[in-house]
Amino acid sequence: MTDEKSPNKGxxxxxxxxxxxxxxxxxxxxxxxxxxxMGMAALAMPRFAHADSGAMPIPLxxxxxxxxxxxxxxxxxxxxxxxxxxxxxxxxxxxxxxDNFTKATGIDVKYLETIQGNAPFxxxxxxxxxxxxxxxxxxIVMTNTWQLTxxxxxxxxxxxxxxxxxxxxxxxxxxxxxxxxxxxxxxxVTWQSxxxxxxxxxxLTGREIxxxxxxWDPKFAGHVGMMSDLTELGSAAMLKLGIDPxxxxxxxWKKAAAILxxxxxxxxxxQYYDQSYITALENGDTWITQAWSGDxxxxxxxxxxxxxxxxxxxxVMLWHDNMMIPKGAKNPLSALExxxxxxxxxxxxxxxxxxxxxxxxxxxxxxIKDVIKDADVADSPLVFPTKEMYAKTHDFYTFKSFxxxxxxxxxxxPVVQG
Amino acid sequence: MSATESRAARLRGLGRGAAPYLLSLPSWxxxxxxxxxxxxxxxxxxxxxxxPITGYxxxxxxxxxxxxxxxxxxxxxxxxxxxxxSTFITLVLTYPVAYWIxxxxxxxxxxxxxxxxxxxxxxxxxxxxxxxxILADQGxxxxxxxxxHILPERFYLLSSTTAVIGGLVYNSVAYYILPLxxxxxxxxxxxxxxxxDLYASPVATFWKVILPLSAPGIFAGFLLVxxxxxxxxxxAAVLGGPGTTMIGNIxxxxxxxxxxxxxxxxxxxxxxxxxxxxxxxxxxIFGAEQIQEYAA
Amino acid sequence: MSGVPSTLDEGRxxxxxWLLAVYSGLFLIYTLVPIAVMITFSFNQAPNGRVSLRWxxxxxxxxxxxxxxxxxxxxxxxxxxxxxxxxxxSVVIATPLALALARYRFRGKSATDVVIFAxxxxxxxxxxxxxxxxxxxxxxxxxxxxIFIAHIAFDIAFAVVVIRARVATLDPALDRAAADLGATPWxxxxxxxxxxxxxxxxxxxxxxxxxxxxxxIITSFVAGQTLTFPLWVYGAVKTGIxxxxxxxxxxxxxxxxxIAVLNSVLAHRAGRRAAA
Numbered sequence: 001m002t003d004e005k006s007p008n009k010g011x012x013x014x015x016x017x018x019x020x021x022x023x024x025x026x027x028x029x030x031x032x033x034x035x036x037x038m039g040m041a042a043l044a045m046p047r048f049a050h051a052d053s054g055a056m057p058i059p060l061x062x063x064x065x066x067x068x069x070x071x072x073x074x075x076x077x078x079x080x081x082x083x084x085x086x087x088x089x090x091x092x093x094x095x096x097x098x099d100n101f102t103k104a105t106g107i108d109v110k111y112l113e114t115i116q117g118n119a120p121f122x123x124x125x126x127x128x129x130x131x132x133x134x135x136x137x138x139x140i141v142m143t144n145t146w147q148l149t150x151x152x153x154x155x156x157x158x159x160x161x162x163x164x165x166x167x168x169x170x171x172x173x174x175x176x177x178x179x180x181x182x183x184x185x186x187x188x189v190t191w192q193s194x195x196x197x198x199x200x201x202x203x204l205t206g207r208e209i210x211x212x213x214x215x216w217d218p219k220f221a222g223h224v225g226m227m228s229d230l231t232e233l234g235s236a237a238m239l240k241l242g243i244d245p246x247x248x249x250x251x252x253w254k255k256a257a258a259i260l261x262x263x264x265x266x267x268x269x270x271q272y273y274d275q276s277y278i279t280a281l282e283n284g285d286t287w288i289t290q291a292w293s294g295d296x297x298x299x300x301x302x303x304x305x306x307x308x309x310x311x312x313x314x315x316v317m318l319w320h321d322n323m324m325i326p327k328g329a330k331n332p333l334s335a336l337e338x339x340x341x342x343x344x345x346x347x348x349x350x351x352x353x354x355x356x357x358x359x360x361x362x363x364x365x366x367x368i369k370d371v372i373k374d375a376d377v378a379d380s381p382l383v384f385p386t387k388e389m390y391a392k393t394h395d396f397y398t399f400k401s402f403x404x405x406x407x408x409x410x411x412x413x414p415v416v417q418g
Numbered sequence: 419m420s421a422t423e424s425r426a427a428r429l430r431g432l433g434r435g436a437a438p439y440l441l442s443l444p445s446w447x448x449x450x451x452x453x454x455x456x457x458x459x460x461x462x463x464x465x466x467x468x469x470p471i472t473g474y475x476x477x478x479x480x481x482x483x484x485x486x487x488x489x490x491x492x493x494x495x496x497x498x499x500x501x502x503x504s505t506f507i508t509l510v511l512t513y514p515v516a517y518w519i520x521x522x523x524x525x526x527x528x529x530x531x532x533x534x535x536x537x538x539x540x541x542x543x544x545x546x547x548x549x550x551x552i553l554a555d556q557g558x559x560x561x562x563x564x565x566x567h568i569l570p571e572r573f574y575l576l577s578s579t580t581a582v583i584g585g586l587v588y589n590s591v592a593y594y595i596l597p598l599x600x601x602x603x604x605x606x607x608x609x610x611x612x613x614x615d616l617y618a619s620p621v622a623t624f625w626k627v628i629l630p631l632s633a634p635g636i637f638a639g640f641l642l643v644x645x646x647x648x649x650x651x652x653x654a655a656v657l658g659g660p661g662t663t664m665i666g667n668i669x670x671x672x673x674x675x676x677x678x679x680x681x682x683x684x685x686x687x688x689x690x691x692x693x694x695x696x697x698x699x700x701x702x703i704f705g706a707e708q709i710q711e712y713a714a
Numbered sequence: 715m716s717g718v719p720s721t722l723d724e725g726r727x728x729x730x731x732w733l734l735a736v737y738s739g740l741f742l743i744y745t746l747v748p749i750a751v752m753i754t755f756s757f758n759q760a761p762n763g764r765v766s767l768r769w770x771x772x773x774x775x776x777x778x779x780x781x782x783x784x785x786x787x788x789x790x791x792x793x794x795x796x797x798x799x800x801x802x803x804s805v806v807i808a809t810p811l812a813l814a815l816a817r818y819r820f821r822g823k824s825a826t827d828v829v830i831f832a833x834x835x836x837x838x839x840x841x842x843x844x845x846x847x848x849x850x851x852x853x854x855x856x857x858x859x860x861i862f863i864a865h866i867a868f869d870i871a872f873a874v875v876v877i878r879a880r881v882a883t884l885d886p887a888l889d890r891a892a893a894d895l896g897a898t899p900w901x902x903x904x905x906x907x908x909x910x911x912x913x914x915x916x917x918x919x920x921x922x923x924x925x926x927x928x929x930x931i932i933t934s935f936v937a938g939q940t941l942t943f944p945l946w947v948y949g950a951v952k953t954g955i956x957x958x959x960x961x962x963x964x965x966x967x968x969x970x971x972x973i974a975v976l977n978s979v980l981a982h983r984a985g986r987r988a989a990a
Contacts, residue, residue, distance in 0.1 A: 452866075453832075543948050544960070689837055
């Protein structure tokens with residue numbers, strides 16, 4: 001079964017060698033689920049458009065150049081991220097990558113795992129930023145969702161002083177340079193990318209899963225998990241209908257909502273889940289579910305070795321989680337310093353070997369293989385996707401305005417909230 | 419009466435007149451600043467128009483109320499239904515226990531009461547999560563029953579109305595048992611014994627004497643539990659499934675996901691209004707003093 | 715044990731009494747089931763740093779590292795501090811109002827009643843959101859201080875209700891008697907009223923403490939980056955909770971159980987002494 005990697009059968013990611021690599025206890029392989037992946041807004045990513053990037057730093061406008069030059073270096077950095085989204089030592093107390101950074105620069109990092117969803121996090125910080133106050137963080141991590149677009153539209157972010165990020169321009173994967181949701185990387189650099197496909201428990205489904213069609217199979221009634229995130233939910237339905245979400249129209253949205261409504265009415269859907277979908281899959285509540293790449297391998301480490309993750313034949317959704325500096329940050333120069341430090345094979349490799357989503361630094365592959373000696377992660381098409389893999393990815397629809405976002409939300413929210 | 423005496427008397431009189439105001443002042447000041455003012459501001463938000471990008475502006479826009487009712491009538495009705503049902507079940511489950519402790523607890527009353535309340539030392543998030551563990555499809559309970567073929571493989575209880583109401587009931591036990599206990603404990607045992615002599619049947623004694631005498635506790639608990647459960651969203655989020663969304667979940671969604679603050683505020687206003695109507699009706703029927711006395 | 719008997723004549727209602735006792739026992743088990751699960755799984759191995767539903771193996775590791783997650787420990791301390799502060803402050807503010815409501819008729823009394831009701835009846839989401847907008851307007855940075863403010867605001871209403879109930883049971887003649895004996899209202903309050911309403915104040919304080927320590931929704935709005943125990947746990951639920959959550963809760967639970975046992979022993983002794 002494992003060699004059935006023909007494109008129309010669905011790319012198998014449960015290759016035994018791959019899973020072995022991911023489940024062997026090199027480091028304690030704790031959660032990764034943080035990824036959030038509620039990807040929404042723009043991407044239409046120019047895949048390989050910049051093959052071995054000729055990208056250059058873009059100069060700041062006069063106002064921001066002046067602002068940046070007034071900033072004094074500090075010895076502190078407050079970094080807010082999603083839970084289980086960075087390397088950690090066995091006792092759970094230290095983050096080696098951050099310790100290396102402190103050793104190299106003398107900057108102490110206060111690392112917070114306070115982000116649990118794009119929308120709720122945005123709802124928490126927006127009023128603060130709107131009143132012109134500091135949210136107390138120097139770096140935050142947000143998915144390329146509507147909320148990220150909103151942060152930019154509302155002028156809540158500090159434009160990056162790109163001269164200070166030489167490593168980014170030297171080492172970043174073309175897939176994260178100048179994405180559509182942030183042209184020229186004016187405000188953001190990617191922390192991790194990831195995919196949304198299907199995970200299932202073969203013992204309970206009793207057969208192999210290859211397609212989004214399977215999420216509508218009445219045989220699994222009461223045991224199909226769908227995501228409560230409306231962008232993920234709507235996009236999955238469109239992939240099933242053969243519609244490219246990025247190019248979809250409000251008409252398509254209605255069609256997608258109709259088949260989702262049908263799926264619910266027939267009692268096929270067990271529940272609409274947030275990040276907790278993985279617990280439901282582990283517990284056997286769901287037999288088959290929409291899933292983010294990475295989570296299943298965490299489940300393996302927890303002892304749920306039967307679970308599988310697949311890229312359905314219709315394709316997968318691709319999203320990016322990005323680092324950015326919110327206005328009011330007290331240590332902006334330290335933030336730049338970390339971003340630059342992250343975009344090296346050593347740091348990105350160290351973190352990637354633990355996190356296992358999609359690494360934004362291709363040279364980390366060799367580092368993981370030769371220095372960390374973890375060939376399974378290094379060779380994984382999930383962590384370092386091949387061109388064939390990228391060809392199967394789809395982008396989320398780009399909301400151009402709040403009205404559009406609201407139109408999408410009101411099309412799909414009755415499905416989840418009925 | 420000397421001048422000083424009358425002055426003192428006058429002062430005392432004045433003091434007595436001003437006393438309730440002086441005594442109320444700290445609470446008034448606090449609740450005005452941190453409850454009434456923010457609440458009024460919040461309710462005015464329900465009349466605002468705009469979007470999160472341009473900001474919301476107050477505009478006497480009542481349209482949101484119509485939209486809220488037409489769009490979320492199901493969830494509103496469901497919340498009140500779940501609230502009433504779960505409260506009633508809690509009453510039926512806890513009354514005998516409160517009765518037993520109050521009447522037969524002897525000198526260990528306090529200990530028994532404490533034992534019943536002990537689980538509530540553990541955060542309700544964890545308690546609800548524990549139920550999710552227990553009721554999992556392949557968990558140690560249902561998993562075992564399924565292996566023994568006592569339950570069909572497809573059977574499940576989580577993600578259902580039953581599970582949500584079960585969670586609501588479990589989490590309100592403490593809030594109901596206390597007022598019931600207080601009311602039952604107050605009943606003069608001589609009255610009960612006299613009633614026993616008159617009616618002879620213990621059942622008749624219960625229905626004609628004990629139950630009416632414990633009514634304040636029943637209604638106080640009902641109010642407290644009902645109000646909490648109607649506005650709850652955690653049980654529906656952790657134990658519910660499609661078709662169990664409550665109005666609390668909708669308000670939360672509109673605040674945190676849709677950023678539709680006027681809709682969230684409108685739904686909050688409607689919910690507050692309906693609950694206050696419930697309380698008012700109760701107060702008219704049973705007298706406000708009794709709620710005050712027993713609500714806690 | 716003279717006067718009103720505290721238990722009913724047992725002979726007459728034997729079967730009903732035993733049925734009730736058995737039922738109450740079963741009910742107690744029902745309330746304890748989730749707790750038993752929590753305690754059991756606090757001894758389960760957690761190879762991935764998170765609690766698993768599957769039984770993997772017995773370990774004391776999680777207890778050995780009960781305080782290993784610094785953020786969680788800090789969150790627990792925050793919760794305790796908030797609950798204590800809110801308990802004391804709300805009782806101090808609420809007691810005078812409870813006295814006023816129970817003893818006087820005055821203008822604004824019914825308005826006060828309405829506000830107290832509304833405070834109890836207000837959905838937590840509404841209270842939280844409205845306070846957040848206020849703090850933003852005032853430019854108050856969110857943290858422990860704003861959590862205090864919010865918790866005191868919802869605790870006051872409950873405290874007023876409980877204390878008022880106690881005051882209502884007192885004979886106002888007591889105060890008048892004290893006044894006739896020449897006591898100033900201040901002295902009369904501390905020597906006569908206060909000791910009598912103290913049980914009500916303690917009850918109100920305990921309720922305020924319980925409400926505060928378990929509050930999730932309101933706190934989530936006003937906490938800023940500060941995390942309390944329920945906030946931390948609810949956040950972790952989505953990604954899988956570490957065993958330390960179960961361990962700390964088990965310790966808290968056992969602390970409570972210990973108090974219950976002590977209480978029972980003391981009651982037993984007191985009972986015996988009274989009998990002797």
